[in-house]
Amino acid sequence: RLSFLGTGYLGATYAICFAELGYEVVGFDVDEAKIAKLAGGQVPFHEPGLDELLRANLASGRLRFCTSYEEVADFADVHFICVGTPQRAEGMGADLTFVETSVTRLAARLRRRALIVGKSTVPVGTAEWVEQLVARHADAGLGVEVAWSPEFLQEGFAVEDVLRPNRIVVGVRTEWANAMLYAAHKGVFDLAAAEDREVPLVVTDFATAELVKVAANAFLATKISFINAMAEVCEVAGGDVTQLAKSIGYDPRIGNRFLQAGVGFGGGCLPKDIRAFQARAQELGAGEALRFLHEVDLVNTRRRARVLGLAARLLGRRSGPAGPDLSGTRIAVLGAAFKPNSDDVRDSPALAIAAALAKAGAEVRVYDPQAIENARRVAPQLTYSLSLDGCLAGADLVCVLTEWAEFRNADPQALGALVAGKLVIDGRNCLDEPLWTAAGWTYRGMGR
Ligand code: UDX
Numbered sequence: 001r002l003s004f005l006g007t008g009y010l011g012a013t014y015a016i017c018f019a020e021l022g023y024e025v026v027g028f029d030v031d032e033a034k035i036a037k038l039a040g041g042q043v044p045f046h047e048p049g050l051d052e053l054l055r056a057n058l059a060s061g062r063l064r065f066c067t068s069y070e071e072v073a074d075f076a077d078v079h080f081i082c083v084g085t086p087q088r089a090e091g092m093g094a095d096l097t098f099v100e101t102s103v104t105r106l107a108a109r110l111r112r113r114a115l116i117v118g119k120s121t122v123p124v125g126t127a128e129w130v131e132q133l134v135a136r137h138a139d140a141g142l143g144v145e146v147a148w149s150p151e152f153l154q155e156g157f158a159v160e161d162v163l164r165p166n167r168i169v170v171g172v173r174t175e176w177a178n179a180m181l182y183a184a185h186k187g188v189f190d191l192a193a194a195e196d197r198e199v200p201l202v203v204t205d206f207a208t209a210e211l212v213k214v215a216a217n218a219f220l221a222t223k224i225s226f227i228n229a230m231a232e233v234c235e236v237a238g239g240d241v242t243q244l245a246k247s248i249g250y251d252p253r254i255g256n257r258f259l260q261a262g263v264g265f266g267g268g269c270l271p272k273d274i275r276a277f278q279a280r281a282q283e284l285g286a287g288e289a290l291r292f293l294h295e296v297d298l299v300n301t302r303r304r305a306r307v308l309g310l311a312a313r314l315l316g317r318r319s320g321p322a323g324p325d326l327s328g329t330r331i332a333v334l335g336a337a338f339k340p341n342s343d344d345v346r347d348s349p350a351l352a353i354a355a356a357l358a359k360a361g362a363e364v365r366v367y368d369p370q371a372i373e374n375a376r377r378v379a380p381q382l383t384y385s386l387s388l389d390g391c392l393a394g395a396d397l398v399c400v401l402t403e404w405a406e407f408r409n410a411d412p413q414a415l416g417a418l419v420a421g422k423l424v425i426d427g428r429n430c431l432d433e434p435l436w437t438a439a440g441w442t443y444r445g446m447g448r
Pocket of ligand 1: 153
C-alpha cells in the first residue's frame, strides 16, 4: 500500500501509474479542489494517456485521493513525498517548506512502522534533515525510516517514464528500507521482465541519490546551452548549427539528443534545478565546481534576447540602449508552453519572449494548442487567439517559439495569405525552410 503526498505533476502521475501496476494507492494533497478533480476522474494538467489510466484505476478501486493526513498515515506502508520545491522568492536556493510540512504532519500521525521516501528534487543533505524531522515528530518506538528515490519524468512522456523507467535509483540506510523500496517497485520490475527488458537498479547512499537528479538535469541543461552557444558562433561565422549538431551527434560519445538549438530550455525543472544546485554547492564550499552552470544559464537567457533583436532587424527597427522600439508592429507568437505536448508555461521561453516583444511596444497575439489557459494566468497583459489562423491574421511577423506539430505541419502557402508581412522567425528550427522560402516567406532560424 503506497501513498503519494503532493498530487502535482509528479505525485499525481506516480499515484495513477502505481495503481496501474497493481498497488493499492492513495494520493494526498492539501488542495481540496485538486483532490476533488482527481477523485472525479479529471487530471488537472495535460499529460497524454493519463486521463484514461486515472479513470480505469479509480474504477478498479485500487486508487483514491484524500486531503487527510490521518487517512494517509493509517493506510500506507510506503509514503512518497512528491511536493513541490520551488525556487525561493529571495535567492537561487530551493524552498523546502512543503517538504517540511508534509513530512512533519505525516510523521506525527503514523501509528505503525512505515518508510518515508523523498521523491521531490532537493538540495543534497535534505534526506538527512528529513530523517531528523521524522525522529522529532514520529513515535520513536515505531521504527519509521527515511529513504530517497529521485524521479526523472519528462512532461509529455511521464506515463512511460514511470511505467518503463530507464533506471531506478534508491538512497537507503538499512536493509529494511531497501527491501521495502524493492517491494514498492516490484511492479515496475515485473512489467519489465514480462516485456523482456531490464530496469537497472542503483542502490546508494542518501547524498548520491539526491545528487543524481540535479546532476542529470545539470548535464541536460549544459548540453542544450552548449549547442546554443555553438548557435551564437554560427550566427556570426555564417555556419548552420543544425548541420553542426547533426554532424557531432553521429559520434555516439556525444549523441544526437538534446542538441536542438533554439530559444533554450524552460519548464518547472531545468532552470530552477541548475540554480538551486549552484546555491547548494556554494553553501558546501564547492561553488567553483559549478560556476559553469552560471554560464549555462546566461547562454540560455541570451537566446530569448536574440529573438527580440532578430525581430527588430526583420521589421526594420533600430535598437536603442533600452532595446528596440517595436511600437506599431503586429507580431504573432506561436507557442506559449515551454515545450510541445505540454500545457506547462513555467519559465517558458516562448511566453517570456512574447512578453518582451509586447514590452518593446509590439502588438502581440499568442496562440498555443494547449497552454492558453495557463498562459493567461501568468501573462494576462498579452492578447491570446483561440486559433492559429486568428493569431496570424494581419501579422507583420510570425515567431514560432514552441515546436508543436500543428505549426510544423502548417502549410506556409495558406498561412501566407493571412498575414500582412511574410516574415517568420523559427525559434525552434522546426520548420521546413525551403518550403517556407518557396512560399515567399523571409525565413530566419536560430544559429543558421
Ligand atoms: C526535464 C528532464 O528531462 C527530466 O528528466 C526531469 O525529470 C525534469 O526536467 P522536462 O522539464 O519535462 O524534463 O523537459 P525536457 O524535455 O527535458 O525539456 C526541457 C526544456 O529544454 C524545454 O524547454 C525544451 O524545449 C528544451 N530543449 C530540450 C531544447 O531547447 N533543446 C533540446 O535539444 C531539448
